[in-house]
Amino acid sequence: MDKSSPIASLLEWLDASPTPVHVVQTSVNQLMVSGFIEQIDFSSDLLLKGFYRKDGAIIAWSLGDNGAPLRIIGAHTDSPNLRVQPQPDISRMGWNQLGIEIYGGVLLNSWLDRDLGIAGRVFSSDGEEVFFHHSQPIARVPQLAIHLDREIGERGLQLDKFQHTSPVWGTQAPMFLDWLTQETGVQRIASFDAHLFDVTPASVLGVDGSLLASGRLDNQLSCWAAVEALCTTDSQYTTVVILNDHEEVGSESVTGAAGPMLENLLALISHRDGLRPGQLMDRQRQSWCLSADNAHAVHPNYLERHDPRHSPLPNHGVALKLNGNQRYATSPRGAAHMRGVADSMNVPLQTFVSRNNMPCGSTIGPITSTRLGIEAIDIGVPQLSMHSAREMCGVKDATDLVTLMQGFLRS
Ligand code: ZN
Numbered sequence: 001m002d003k004s005s006p007i008a009s010l011l012e013w014l015d016a017s018p019t020p021v022h023v024v025q026t027s028v029n030q031l032m033v034s035g036f037i038e039q040i041d042f043s044s045d046l047l048l049k050g051f052y053r054k055d056g057a058i059i060a061w062s063l064g065d066n067g068a069p070l071r072i073i074g075a076h077t078d079s080p081n082l083r084v085q086p087q088p089d090i091s092r093m094g095w096n097q098l099g100i101e102i103y104g105g106v107l108l109n110s111w112l113d114r115d116l117g118i119a120g121r122v123f124s125s126d127g128e129e130v131f132f133h134h135s136q137p138i139a140r141v142p143q144l145a146i147h148l149d150r151e152i153g154e155r156g157l158q159l160d161k162f163q164h165t166s167p168v169w170g171t172q173a174p175m176f177l178d179w180l181t182q183e184t185g186v187q188r189i190a191s192f193d194a195h196l197f198d199v200t201p202a203s204v205l206g207v208d209g210s211l212l213a214s215g216r217l218d219n220q221l222s223c224w225a226a227v228e229a230l231c232t233t234d235s236q237y238t239t240v241v242i243l244n245d246h247e248e249v250g251s252e253s254v255t256g257a258a259g260p261m262l263e264n265l266l267a268l269i270s271h272r273d274g275l276r277p278g279q280l281m282d283r284q285r286q287s288w289c290l291s292a293d294n295a296h297a298v299h300p301n302y303l304e305r306h307d308p309r310h311s312p313l314p315n316h317g318v319a320l321k322l323n324g325n326q327r328y329a330t331s332p333r334g335a336a337h338m339r340g341v342a343d344s345m346n347v348p349l350q351t352f353v354s355r356n357n358m359p360c361g362s363t364i365g366p367i368t369s370t371r372l373g374i375e376a377i378d379i380g381v382p383q384l385s386m387h388s389a390r391e392m393c394g395v396k397d398a399t400d401l402v403t404l405m406q407g408f409l410r411s
Contacts, residue, residue, distance in 0.1 A: 006228070006399050007204065007212070013224045014202040014214045018119040018133060019195045020056025020077040020245045023220060025131065027051075027058050027227050027243060034231035036060055046272050052265070056245030057255035059265055060230060064238040066273045069286035070266070070374065071409045072240040073229065074257065074364050075222035075293065076247030079215070080104030080387045082111060082141075082165065084118065084194035088176045090166060096173035097166040098139060100196065104248030108159045110388035111196075112143040116167060120194040122184050130184045137199050139167040167196065198389045210315055210395055217383055217391040219247070221398055222292035229405035238269060239409045247293070247364055257364035263371060281373075288337065289376040290408050291329060291365030292401070294393070295319040295352045297382030310353035312382035315394035317348030318401050321363070321378040329365035329376035338377050338408070345407035347400045350382070379404070 001008050017023040028038070031051050039050040051060035056077050082100040090097040102108070115137030123129050144164075146152060159165065173179070180189055202214030226241045233239065242265075246256035253259055270280055298311035312319040320338055321328040330338075342349035354360035369376035381401050383393035 001204065006402060007395055009228070010212070010221070010224050010398055011202040011204075011214070014216060014220055015135075017216070017220055018117065018135075018197040019121075019193070021121055021131060021193070022119060022133065023077040023223055023243065024053050024056060024058045027060070027223065028053060030227050030231060031060050036062075036231075042268065046268050052261075054261065055255050057243060057259075057261060059240065059242045059261050060227070061238065061240045061265060061269070062230065062235070063269065063272070064236055067275060067279065067283065068236065068238045069283055070240060070269075070289075071235060071237045071287070072242065072262070072289040072368075072374065073226040073405055073408070074242045074244065074262070074289060074291045074368055074376075075226050076219045076245065076257070076364060077223055077243045078104070078245050078248050079218060079220070080106040080248050081389075082106065082167070082196040084120075084176065084192075084196070086191075094171055095168050096170045097168050098176060100165060100167065102161055102165065103195075105387050107385070107388045108161070108165065109157055110385070110390065111141050111165070114140065114198045114389055115200070116140055116196045117199040118194050118196055120192060122180055122186050122189045122192040124186050125188045125190040128186065130186050132180070132184050134183060135199050139169040139196060141165060141167045200390065204395060205392065211392055212395050212398060213390055213392045215390055217381075217393055218294040218386050219292070221294060221381055221383075221393065222401070225398070225401040225405055226292060228402050229409055233406045233409040235409045237409065240265065244364055251364060251367055257367045258371070262368065266372065284373045287374045288334070288408070289365070289368050289372070289374045290338075290405065291363050291368060291376050291378045292405070293363040293365075293378070293380045294383045294386065294391075295321055295380035296354075296386060297384055297393070299384055305355070305358060307353050307355045310351050312350040312352050314382060315396040316382075317342070317350045318379050318397060318404050319350045319352040319382050321352045321360075321380060323353065323360060326366055327360050327362045328378035329363075329369045330378045331375060334375055334377035337411070338379065341407040341411045342404060344411065345403050347403050347407075349379075349404070352380075352382070
């Protein structure tokens with residue numbers, strides 16, 4: 001593959017970003033290449049092109065003229081996974097294992113018999129923070145042999161979340177903290193955040209090369225596209241990208257969409273622009289927020305799980321997500337706006353509605369519009385295997401998402 005192609009940059013992004021803090025670091029690298037500067041001190045003036053990072057979340061902006069309406073894109077950095085517990089060492093019958101915590105709605109079966117690496121960060125007792133990313137296979141959750149589980153064919157795989165999920169990581173393994181000390185060079189580790197991940201690199205798939213497989217496509221695909229679009233679009237508007245953590249567990253944290261990061265930035269922008277309350281309301285009305293999070297493509301083996309008239313197909317465009325019960329934020333006005341954007345950029349747009357008897361998940365869209373009074377539009381690339389350790393989507397839909405976001409930031 002051409003190393004400078006957008007898909008090559010997406011694959012590289014995914015492999016470099018096994019955890020939310022790594023997603024933030026990957027975003028920072030890309031933003032800095034495009035001239036964005038990190039703002040640390042907010043008592044001075046807001047930078048024209050800046051970003052602010054906190055743990056697994058980042059917000060980046062490019063200011064338009066005073067009072068310019070806002071074009072905001074939001075996505076989330078976290079994905080369901082297995083995380084190492086604070087006191088993880090287990091030794092049983094010659095096997096060394098790690099105690100883990102299940103984060104978010106994991107498809108547990110997909111983590112079995114995979115070669116796993118470990119990544120995250122440590123804090124020393126004097127507050128030093130060091131990231132680590134061990135991409136060699138060092139752990140594995142082994143499945144029980146069929147000979148010891150004869151009924152599996154009839155009753156299906158049943159996993160106890162406590163008993164059956166601990167990975168093996170050696171037969172003469174060091175204590176986990178000793179390994180972390182070695183790995184990071186930090187001598188007095190006071191706490192850590194360590195996530196397991198499949199070490200198989202992201203790859204293009206299919207005899208026709210039309211598909212893409214990787215862990216964490218939900219929702220790093222949207223994070224990648226949002227940063228890509230922000231870095232490549234000149235706009236008359238003030239453009240903002242916010243990548244939040246903790247969406248998979250309800251968004252309620254300092255770095256989640258229900259936290260204050262976006263609201264704080266908008267307050268600073270309004271202050272810079274010297275807007276009175278009425279002008280603020282006018283700007284809210286003229287602004288849009290695009291909430292990007294992957295959608296369900298129609299599954300060819302489970303057609304009955306989809307609404308037949310609203311089933312997104314692979315490589316037929318990004319899906320506009322609608323839900324009258326407000327699980328998605330898209331209003332009729334927002335849908336019309338987005339269809340106009342898609343037309344102007346010459347990319348297709350599909351429509352996703354979940355079946356009445358299959359309630360859909362939610363996104364950061366409704367949370368953001370409720371908090372800010374800015375109308376949000378939910379969209380997402382259709383994918384299969386959502387929340388699996390390895391997910392799949394169409395190559396063309398990924399690049400279409402960037403084009404659509406570029407159009408959104410300008411329209
Ligand atoms: Zn998601």
